[in-house]
Amino acid sequence: MLAQAAADTSPVQVLLVAEPSLASELADMLASFDFRLTLRHEPISLQQLADQSHFDLAIIDLSLVVASLSGPACDAQLPVILLGTEAEQQSLQDRFTTLEPVIEDFLLKPVQALSLRLKIRALIKEVRLSRQLEQQNTRLLEHMANTRAEAEMASYLFYNNLMDQVSDSIRGYNRFLKSSSDFCGDLTLARYSPSGSIFIMHVDATGHGLSATVTLMPVVDTFHSMVARGYALPMIVREMNRKLSYKLPPDRFVAASLVEVDLLHEQVSIWNGGMPPVLLLNAQGQKLAAFPSRHMALGILDNASFDSGVERIELPAGGGLFSCSDGFIDQSNAAGQAYGAERLLHQLATVPRDSLMSSLVASLKEFSGLPAFDDDVSLYYLYFPELRLFLDQQHSLESSRRLHEIHPFNWSMNLFGQQIARQEVASTCNDLLQGLGFPQSFCQRAFTVISELSNNAIDHGLLGLSSGLKTVSDGFAEYYVQRDMRLQTLAEKDHLRIQLDWRVRDGAPALCIEVQHSGEGFDAEAVLAKPREELSGRGLLLIRRLSSSLAFADAGRLAQAILE
Amino acid sequence: MGITSRTENQGRTIFINVTERFDFNQHAVFRKLLNDAKDGCEFVVDLTAAEYMDSSALGLLLLLRKKAGNNRVELRYVKPSAIEKVVSASNFSRLFDCKAVSPL
Numbered sequence: 001m002l003a004q005a006a007a008d009t010s011p012v013q014v015l016l017v018a019e020p021s022l023a024s025e026l027a028d029m030l031a032s033f034d035f036r037l038t039l040r041h042e043p044i045s046l047q048q049l050a051d052q053s054h055f056d057l058a059i060i061d062l063s064l065v066v067a068s069l070s071g072p073a074c075d076a077q078l079p080v081i082l083l084g085t086e087a088e089q090q091s092l093q094d095r096f097t098t099l100e101p102v103i104e105d106f107l108l109k110p111v112q113a114l115s116l117r118l119k120i121r122a123l124i125k126e127v128r129l130s131r132q133l134e135q136q137n138t139r140l141l142e143h144m145a146n147t148r149a150e151a152e153m154a155s156y157l158f159y160n161n162l163m164d165q166v167s168d169s170i171r172g173y174n175r176f177l178k179s180s181s182d183f184c185g186d187l188t189l190a191r192y193s194p195s196g197s198i199f200i201m202h203v204d205a206t207g208h209g210l211s212a213t214v215t216l217m218p219v220v221d222t223f224h225s226m227v228a229r230g231y232a233l234p235m236i237v238r239e240m241n242r243k244l245s246y247k248l249p250p251d252r253f254v255a256a257s258l259v260e261v262d263l264l265h266e267q268v269s270i271w272n273g274g275m276p277p278v279l280l281l282n283a284q285g286q287k288l289a290a291f292p293s294r295h296m297a298l299g300i301l302d303n304a305s306f307d308s309g310v311e312r313i314e315l316p317a318g319g320g321l322f323s324c325s326d327g328f329i330d331q332s333n334a335a336g337q338a339y340g341a342e343r344l345l346h347q348l349a350t351v352p353r354d355s356l357m358s359s360l361v362a363s364l365k366e367f368s369g370l371p372a373f374d375d376d377v378s379l380y381y382l383y384f385p386e387l388r389l390f391l392d393q394q395h396s397l398e399s400s401r402r403l404h405e406i407h408p409f410n411w412s413m414n415l416f417g418q419q420i421a422r423q424e425v426a427s428t429c430n431d432l433l434q435g436l437g438f439p440q441s442f443c444q445r446a447f448t449v450i451s452e453l454s455n456n457a458i459d460h461g462l463l464g465l466s467s468g469l470k471t472v473s474d475g476f477a478e479y480y481v482q483r484d485m486r487l488q489t490l491a492e493k494d495h496l497r498i499q500l501d502w503r504v505r506d507g508a509p510a511l512c513i514e515v516q517h518s519g520e521g522f523d524a525e526a527v528l529a530k531p532r533e534e535l536s537g538r539g540l541l542l543i544r545r546l547s548s549s550l551a552f553a554d555a556g557r558l559a560q561a562i563l564e
Numbered sequence: 565m566g567i568t569s570r571t572e573n574q575g576r577t578i579f580i581n582v583t584e585r586f587d588f589n590q591h592a593v594f595r596k597l598l599n600d601a602k603d604g605c606e607f608v609v610d611l612t613a614a615e616y617m618d619s620s621a622l623g624l625l626l627l628l629r630k631k632a633g634n635n636r637v638e639l640r641y642v643k644p645s646a647i648e649k650v651v652s653a654s655n656f657s658r659l660f661d662c663k664a665v666s667p668l
């Protein structure tokens with residue numbers, strides 16, 4: 001904390017050097033002034049004068065100055081009014097003396113009261129002003145030191161808390177970030193969810209510098225924790241908006257685009273609020289589609305008016321997604337032209353993919369002709385084939401040998417009433433399996449199967465929601481509204497049981513996942529017999545792909561999937 | 565230059581005219597204007613003579629919207645223009661009564 005320096009109100013200190021009679025005569029003349037007068041009747045040397053720096057000014061009878069008037073100049077820091085005779089004044093006038101640098105004025109004896117008072121008044125005013133200036137300078141320096149310390153602190157927070165290293169370990173995701181000052185209002189992060197989906201966040205907070213960086217903290221926290229617990233994109237975006245709208249002052253908001261690449265469902269979801277269009281590029285870097293901002297930035301709308309609806313596309317085989325902040329497109333050159341979207345598209349289709357980030361940044365630097373950019377600049381490229389390859393490699397790397405080393409266990413959980421609404425079953429199971437030593441890829445498969453099965457049990461079995469709702473436009477939003485309403489009606493008679501059983505079956509270790517509920521059943525045989533494309537509604541097709549067997553009992557209320 | 569304002573309709577409508585750049589440098593003037601404004605006013609923000617607007621300016625418009633409460637806030641700007649691009653990219657047209665005018 002900066003201590004507010006108190007205004008210096010201490011009295012001005014004046015030294016008066018004169019014979020007693022003259023001194024008391026002068027003191028009378030100056031009686032009306034508010035200063036502290038110190039009298040000295042003994043002669044004073046130049047050296048002694050230089051030591052009187054605690055005085056603000058001195059009035060000295062020249063006859064009491066002990067000095068040869070030639071020699072090194074007096075280096076006293078205080079202004080001096082000399083009193084003397086006409087002859088003495090003449091001798092000072094004729095040649096430079098050691099006293100000259102400190103002489104503020106020369107008054108002839110006998111001293112005229114008025115001219116002394118006017119002179120003293122002017123000097124005191126000057127002393128007060130220069131004191132004030134000095135204090136302000138000190139405070140300014142303190143302020144600057146504080147600001148610098150805070151800047152370093154925020155910079156540290158930014159680089160250590162916000163810029164995680166995990167993002168850089170995700171193969172197929174490349175990013176570039178450059179702030180226009182010590183800290184950045186732009187950020188892009190990538191994370192794997194427990195199901196193996198890749199989530200990308202790209203944000204640009206209002207303004208620049210420290211205050212912009214600070215507004216990113218709640219966004220990043222929400223992103224990390226919700227992705228890690230396997231939430232869907234619309235829920236993550238909604239929570240980010242909710243947090244920001246009550247945590248930020250009304251003139252602050254965060255433009256954001258969020259992307260989920262779900263490799264298992266072969267689906268890409270995009271939500272864009274206030275960022276430049278996210279571009280879908282083909283293998284040659286040419287634009288196939290653009291996903292412009294369809295929403296308001298985060299932190300502006302209240303929860304009821306906020307729209308968390310995402311755009312979905314089928315995951316393309318080649319190419320990828322590109323996104324940049326407006327600092328990139330809006331950067332202007334000396335002629336006042338902006339870099340612009342056209343130039344960006346041309347570059348994307350021209351430069352090699354391996355060095356996309358560095359080539360684009362080099363192109364922007366060359367265009368602007370400046371060493372630093374006007375605004376924070378951030379961009380990323382997400383290359384689909386590499387994401388896929390990495391996922392496959394991960395699967396084959398974790399040999400089945402490791403699974404053989406995990407000893408048998410059995411775990412189950414029974415939830416009743418509102419506990420069903422509160423628990424995150426798939427996420428809990430994921431933590432459990434990881435703790436038991438299952439490899440990442442196995443955990444991802446199990447997470448997806450458990451979350452599909454438990455969602456089916458809750459949504460369709462206990463809540464009686466129809467998945468048909470999701471297929472009509474705007475159905476998703478309606479579906480979640482109804483889901484939230486019905487969840488509140490769950491009572492103690494409603495029951496959900498989940499069991500994980502790991503042991504050797506038919507010579508190989510396997511995980512048997514059972515999910516059972518007390519609600520409405522369904523005709524499992526009829527549904528499973530449907531053509532493949534119609535199964536997707538209940539995620540059954542996906543569960544079948546991930547597990548070695550899927551069976552239903554208890555009139556469809558008990559689902560059993562086996563993972564090897 | 566910068567921000568000027570006037571009132572009409574017995575002080576119930578406040579016209580704010582922004583020229584050249586609308587960004588953080590207008591923050592202090594704009595906030596003072598809002599603080600001085602009476603409650604229950606409607607606002608017209610004329611950006612037809614503005615050339616540039618950044619996210620700080622959007623933030624100022626959000627403050628203004630809060631001040632206006634349920635009263636009308638109208639934004640006027642030229643279409644097409646840099647201002648119009650920012651307003652449409654941010655989807656602010658959903659929060660404000662937007663009047664796009666043709667260039668002279």
